[in-house]
Amino acid sequence: MTTPPFSLLQRLLFGLIILLALPSCKRESKADAAFYYWKQKLNLNKAQHQLLDEVAHGKLYLRFFDIKWDSFAGKAHPEAIISFKEAVKTEKIIPVIFITNQTFEKLSPAGIDSLAMQSNQLLQRLAAAQKINYQRVQFDCDWTLGTKEKYFQFLKSFKAISNKQLEATIRLHQVKYQLRTGVPPVDKGVLMFYNMGKLSPNPQDPNSIYNPKDAATYISYLPKYTLPLNIALPLFSWSIHIRDGQIIQVYGKIGKKELHNPENFQPTAHKNVYRALKSFFTEGIYVKTDDLFKLEETDKALLEQATIQLAEHLNKEEQKTIIYYEIGNLDLSTFKTADFEEISAHF
Incomplete structure (x- = not known):
């Protein structure tokens, strides 16, 4: 006897049952988000506060001070200590302390414990004055074989x-060469997924903030790294000032707006490279006729490309924080709340 064919309704119901019976293939992100704030004065505007709340639920990695070596005094000392121009409006503050590698080049082994004690005392005083109750501290130092x-x-x-x-x-190089550079004795690392290429005066060279070719030489080593990692992603852009084939300086305050001024600059044949039409001052910087400015940007498309490339090499079951650098100088017209939600979802 021939079995009658399923009706359209029966086929739809059968398909729905199969879908409900199968485990979901969609993996929910286990990552949360946070922002860095790196300026010396804490003074977020209304839009920045709103973004911090919507994207990161107030989680802020706040740079408290730098530690540098004073050659004249022959000792390490704090610099750029943060000042609070507003009351702290979030309970989710993680203090960050930046230490120059030169500090450890010059510091004697006998002075290490003293520096740790003084750093902790200063951090405690600053936090207590603002009633900041912190449970975690982040250190930023690009150590070397000689200082590790x-x-x-x-x-x-x-x-x-x-x-x-x-x-x-x-x-990234500390991930690839961890047996030589060592793994710091901390509870968690923060992978800085930017500044991976060399600054170059060559207009044809790729973006030094992020480009997939340079990233690919490092990220395959991530699964073997022995420290659990949070991720730091870039939000910044800068211009490389070039004169006579040499880099003069890198400026974060000269961006697309300034370079698109037709009275001062004209585009060249190379993408994002602009030539000065005359000599003038801008933002306190002297620009000479025929100087080149190579604009290296981070936008949503670049950030998504970086995220997709990186996420393939990370354990998605591991809880991590995606920290965006940084909210203090962020161009709020470039990124929206939904952009960060989409980026973080890849992890």
Whole structure:
């Protein structure tokens, strides 16, 4: 006997049953979001506060001070200590301390514990004055083979003194060569997924903030890295000032708006490279006729490309924070709340 064919309704119901019976293929993101704030004065405007709340639920990695080596005094000292121009409106503050590698080049082993104690005392005073109750501290230092022992000892000493959870920033080369550069003794690393190429005066060279070719030489080593990682992603852009084939300086305050002024600049045959039409001053910077400015931008498309490339090499089951650098100088016309939600969802 021939079996009658399913009706259209029966086929639809059968398909729905199959879909409901199968486990979902969609993987929900386990990542949350945060922003860095790197300016010396804490003074967020209304739009920045709104973005911080909507995207990161108030989670802010706040740079408190830098530690640099004073050659004249022969000792390490704090610089660019943060000042609070507004009351802290979030309870989710993670203090960040930047330390120059030169500090550990010059610091004697006997001075490590003292520096850790003084750094902790200054951080405690600054936080207490603003009633900031923090449980975690992040250190940013681009250590080298010659300084890793002193830097790692500093981290151990600071953790013992402070009794806080610690994070340390990790550069891509420190992932690839972890057996040589070492892995810092902290609870979590923060992979800085930017500034991966060399600054170049050649107009044809790729974006040094992020480009997939340079990234590809490092990220395959991520699954073998022995420290759990949060991720830092770029939001910034800059212009490389070039004169006679040499880099003069890099400027964050000269961007698309300034370079699109037809009275001062004209586009060249190379994408995002502009030539000065005359000599003039802008933003306190002297620009000479025929100087070139190479604009390196981070926009939504570039950030999504970077995220997709990176996410393939990370454990999506591992809880992580995506930290965007940084909200203090962010052009709010470039990124919207939905953009960050889409980026973070890849993790």
